[in-house]
Every structure is written in structure tokens, then in C-alpha cells.
Amino acid sequence: MIRVESSLCLGCQSCSNVCPSQKIVRTEEDGRISISWKSCNEQCDLCLKACPTKALSLAAHEEAAPECEASFDMAVCKICRSRYATEPMLKMIESSLPSEIQKDMTGLEWIRVCPECRRNVEAKRLVGQILPERRRKDFRCSFLFIAGKRGLYPGRVQLLYDL
Amino acid sequence: MPIYIDISKCIGCRTCEAACQIEHEGNGRLNVHYVEDLAAVPIFCHQCEAACCATVCFSGALRKDGELMIFDEEKCTGCGLCAFACPFGVVWVDRFAHKCDLCRDRDGGPACVAACPAQALFDDFEEAIRRARSRTARALATPGGVR
Numbered sequence: 001m002i003r004v005e006s007s008l009c010l011g012c013q014s015c016s017n018v019c020p021s022q023k024i025v026r027t028e029e030d031g032r033i034s035i036s037w038k039s040c041n042e043q044c045d046l047c048l049k050a051c052p053t054k055a056l057s058l059a060a061h062e063e064a065a066p067e068c069e070a071s072f073d074m075a076v077c078k079i080c081r082s083r084y085a086t087e088p089m090l091k092m093i094e095s096s097l098p099s100e101i102q103k104d105m106t107g108l109e110w111i112r113v114c115p116e117c118r119r120n121v122e123a124k125r126l127v128g129q130i131l132p133e134r135r136r137k138d139f140r141c142s143f144l145f146i147a148g149k150r151g152l153y154p155g156r157v158q159l160l161y162d163l
Numbered sequence: 164m165p166i167y168i169d170i171s172k173c174i175g176c177r178t179c180e181a182a183c184q185i186e187h188e189g190n191g192r193l194n195v196h197y198v199e200d201l202a203a204v205p206i207f208c209h210q211c212e213a214a215c216c217a218t219v220c221f222s223g224a225l226r227k228d229g230e231l232m233i234f235d236e237e238k239c240t241g242c243g244l245c246a247f248a249c250p251f252g253v254v255w256v257d258r259f260a261h262k263c264d265l266c267r268d269r270d271g272g273p274a275c276v277a278a279c280p281a282q283a284l285f286d287d288f289e290e291a292i293r294r295a296r297s298r299t300a301r302a303l304a305t306p307g308g309v310r
Contacts, residue, residue: 012242012244013240013241013242013256013258014240014241014242017240017241017242018240018241050222050240050242052221052222052240052242052244084247085247089242089243089244090247092219092244093219093244093247093248096218096219096221097215097218097219097248098213098218100213101213101215110250111247111248114252115246115247115252115253115254116252117252118249118250118251118252119194119196119206119252120196122206122251122252123198123204126168126170126204127198127202130170130202131198131199131201131202134201134202135199135201138201
């Protein structure tokens with residue numbers, strides 16, 4: 001029988017991932033995660049070892065004991081508004097980052113952005129150097145294309161376009 | 164030693180993504196992103212010195228050993244903390260964490276580098292220096308600008 005300290009639980013996937021008999025079920029719906037620890041009579045403590053915050057403990061098996069449950073609202077990404085992680089998980093990450101990152105000028109707001117948007121931000125930064133030139137080339141290309149289509153651009157371009 | 168990208172050469176074909184997925188049984192560790200339909204860039208793990216994913220890992224599955232990042236699948240519980248701690252968003256989690264390990268078990272370097280048809284990716288620092296030299300030389304030769 002597993003007992004859960006729900007104030008410590010992060011809502012992560014550790015225990016449901018390691019449970020060999022699939023007694024811990026984690027469901028996501030409408031931006032809410034609910035975990036239920038079904039009554040379990042196995043002689044194993046894998047979930048206890050896997051728990052990041054030691055929120056789980058073993059207790060004597062009772063038939064009448066109710067199932068433990070916990071549910072969490074998922075945090076909303078500040079850029080794309082999708083739901084991506086539970087609030088306690090983000091709090092845990094904030095507190096366990098090294099102190100020089102915690103005291104950094106930019107603050108810890110970046111944790112409130114989902115991984116997908118973090119990659120997008122990084123892509124925009126990397127591409128920033130070549131983007132102006134690509135835009136210029138794109139404009140010139142579309143100008144030539146339209147000019148060729150309207151027959152305004154006689155000679156070679158017209159010929160190329162007909163090909 | 165990370166993977167270097169020559170952004171101006173990337174054609175956005177996503178071959179690196181496919182090569183990574185084939186190499187790691189369907190769990191890709193990189194993602195190609197497109198900006199305004201004009202430029203594409205694959206987002207890679209930067210192999211950070213002070214890696215956030217390693218600091219938040221409580222079970223010791225992801226840890227820094229010298230210059231290399233060690234990932235121990237036995238210890239990983241799949242909690243997902245590392246995925247949300249990575250500032251670049253290049254750690255994926257389902258049951259286990261998936262993070263670029265530069266294809267350590269593969270002969271002949273990372274699969275994405277070998278697969279890139281445009282030679283936009285390379286993992287050789289000498290190559291990075293060589294390209295920087297030739298870029299500078301070209302910039303000197305053309306009055307208009309670089310590339």
C-alpha cells in the first residue's frame with residue numbers, strides 16, 4: 001500500500017513510469033493532470049526510490065483504504081499558451097538551478113516558456129544574421145517573377161519563365 | 164565538442180532529423196525550425212559547460228563527467244525535469260530522457276553530420292576554423308558583402 005504526501009508530489013511521471021505492475025495511472029485532460037495510486041500489494045519499492053521529492057511512503061495493506069489521488073493544473077506557456085508542465089515541477093526546477101543562474105538579470109521567466117517556443121526563440125536568434133539578405137533576395141525574386149508573368153520584362157527572363 | 168552549423172548552407176530538408184530518428188530508434192534529439200519560410204535551422208544540444216539539465220537531475224542519470232555528458236538509462240525515471248530545465252528546449256522525455264550524446268556508440272561520428280546533403284553540419288573544430296577563414300577571405304574579395 002502506497003501513501004502519498006500530496007503537498008510534496010510534483011506531478012511528474014517518475015512513479016507511473018517505473019511501476020512494473022501499472023498500478024499508478026497518470027492521465028492528462030483539459031490541461032489538468034491527475035494521478036491515481038491504485039491499491040497495491042506488491043513487495044516492491046521502485047516508485048519510492050524513483051520519487052524526486054520522497055513524497056511516497058509504504059504503509060500496511062488495507063482492503064478498505066481509499067485510493068490515493070492527486071491532480072494538478074498545468075502551467076501555461078507565456079508565448080504559445082499551450083499547457084506543458086505542472087506548477088510544482090517548475091518550482092522544483094527554479095529552486096534546484098545553480099545560484100548564479102537564479103541571480104541572473106534575466107530572471108527565471110524563461111522557465112515559463114514551453115520547450116517548443118524555446119527552440120523557436122533560439123532559431124530566430126541564429127537566423128537573424130542571414131534573414132535581411134534572404135528577405136531582399138525573396139523580394140527581388142518575386143518582383144522578377146511577377147514582371148515576367150505580366151510580360152513587362154522582355155527578353156531572357158520572359159523566355160526563362162516560358163520554359 | 165558540440166555540432167557546428169553553417170546556417171547559410173542549411174536548405175531545411177530535415178535529413179538530419181530523420182537520420183537522428185533512425186539512429187536512436189524513433190526518438191529524435193534535434194528539430195529543424197523554419198523562420199518566415201526564408202531560412203531553416205536545426206536546433207541542437209549545445210553540450211553546455213554548466214548544464215541545467217544535469218543540475219536538476221535528482222537521480223544522477225544525467226551528469227557531467229569532465230567534458231562529456233553521461234546519460235545512464237538505468238537510473239533515469241523519466242520525470243521530465245530536465246526537459247523543462249533546458250534553456251534551448253532540446254531534451255525530450257517519454258519514459259526516458261532523450262538528449263543528444265553526439266552518437267557516442269556510432270562509428271564515424273554523429274549520424275546527422277554524415278547525412279547532411281548540404282554540408283551545413285560538421286563536428287570538427289578545424290573545419291569551423293577553415294570555414295571562418297574562407298568566409299573572411301570571400302568578404303574581402305567581394306565589395307558587396309559576405310555570403
